[in-house]
Amino acid sequence: MDVTLNICVTCRKSERLLDASEDHAPTDQDPRPGDLLYEKLSRKTLPEGVLLNPVKCLSACSNGCAIAITGKDRWSYVYGHMDPDVHADDILSGIEAYQKSDDGLVPWRERPEIFRKQVLSRIPPLPEALNSENESD
Numbered sequence: 834m835d836v837t838l839n840i841c842v843t844c845r846k847s848e849r850l851l852d853a854s855e856d857h858a859p860t861d862q863d864p865r866p867g868d869l870l871y872e873k874l875s876r877k878t879l880p881e882g883v884l885l886n887p888v889k890c891l892s893a894c895s896n897g898c899a900i901a902i903t904g905k906d907r908w909s910y911v912y913g914h915m916d917p918d919v920h921a922d923d924i925l926s927g928i929e930a931y932q933k934s935d936d937g938l939v940p941w942r943e944r945p946e947i948f949r950k951q952v953l954s955r956i957p958p959l960p961e962a963l964n965s966e967n968e969s970d
């Protein structure tokens with residue numbers, strides 16, 4: 834696998850995504866939207882070489898649903914406010930563009946809108962010296 838798509842399965846929807854028409858505030862008995870997003874993506878055909886990885890919390894809880902994409906020698910990104918009802922296909926097109934890039938830096942115009950507007954952070958690839966260190970372990 835050369836690219837990992839981490840999905841926080843414990844995320845709730847951020848305030849920004851809560852629909853005013855929902856008849857009650859989310860409770861602990863309601864399914865976690867992050868888990869619904871993971872389930873939805875699990876049923877899709879992922880590009881070859883992409884690992885879908887469920888995780889518990891990406892420390893972006895007030896921005897749920899949160900996802901993080903990463904790969905060796907690539908920039909990593911954390912995105913928030915993913916809606917399991919509408920964003921699964923956009924996430925897949927974003928991960929495909931990310932995978933095709935050499936270093937994880939996808940030209941702005943080639944990113945799906947949710948990857949342009951909902952990025953929470955980006956993290957540089959490991960420095961070469963650390964990569965060499967890890968390979969000798």
Ligand code: FES
Binds near residue numbers: 890
């Ligand atoms: S519960 Fe999803 S980021 Fe914390």
